[in-house]
Amino acid sequence: GSKVTKIEATVVPCTQISMSFFDRLYTEGLVRETGHIVKCYDEYYDDILISDELRKVLLLEDSDHYNIFSQSDRKEFLFCLFKHLCIGGVLCQFEDLLGPYLETTKALYKDLVRQVVRKNHETKEISITSTVFRVSAYDEAGLRYPSGSSHEQTFSYLAVDPWQRHVHALYHCYG
Numbered sequence: 001g002s003k004v005t006k007i008e009a010t011v012v013p014c015t016q017i018s019m020s021f022f023d024r025l026y027t028e029g030l031v032r033e034t035g036h037i038v039k040c041y042d043e044y045y046d047d048i049l050i051s052d053e054l055r056k057v058l059l060l061e062d063s064d065h066y067n068i069f070s071q072s073d074r075k076e077f078l079f080c081l082f083k084h085l086c087i088g089g090v091l092c093q094f095e096d097l098l099g100p101y102l103e104t105t106k107a108l109y110k111d112l113v114r115q116v117v118r119k120n121h122e123t124k125e126i127s128i129t130s131t132v133f134r135v136s137a138y139d140e141a142g143l144r145y146p147s148g149s150s151h152e153q154t155f156s157y158l159a160v161d162p163w164q165r166h167v168h169a170l171y172h173c174y175g
Contacts (some may be wrong), residue, residue: 002139012132012157014113016078019106024068025098030054035097046152048087051094054101058083059152077113077132077157081105087153090175112159112168133158147173 025031030038030053038053045059056063073079082105088094095101113130135156137145146156153174160167 006138008136009133012077014077
């Protein structure tokens with residue numbers, strides 16, 4: 001219903017090919033050997049309830065364990081998917097175990113990008129050929145897409161597969 005005046009398409013790094021990326025949650029004590037996520041006192045961040053150490057490390061820069069993921073790690077598409085799933089929506093019912101988050105992240109990641117991997121015959125390295133973009137659109141009044149208001153859990157990703165010429169879209173509007 002409005003005329004778009006500006007589009008932002010930011011490339012999201014997509015280099016991770018293994019879920020071992022999240023093993024540090026166990027080694028740093030945020031998740032017990034049983035897979036249970038360590039709880040903490042409730043607090044809020046931008047209307048999001050934080051009731052465990054996992055959400056704390058994902059959202060709060062002053063968390064004791066925030067630095068187990070570097071800034072470049074946090075920009076990775078695999079991390080972004082994991083974070084979006086862990087934080088959830090307004091009526092999210094949180095999991096007590098890490099397993100369902102990892103399984104869902106892996107399945108979604110595989111559906112969006114991991115099926116399109118290539119092996120370099122010279123270096124024997126596997127790489128993802130898809131390019132992922134985080135997309136926003138603006139009109140003269142400001143942000144219009146993916147929502148009229150900005151929120152950490154409002155997003156639109158486009159995963160472009162250059163070989164099969166497919167585009168997969170993932171969209172969520174918080175609230």
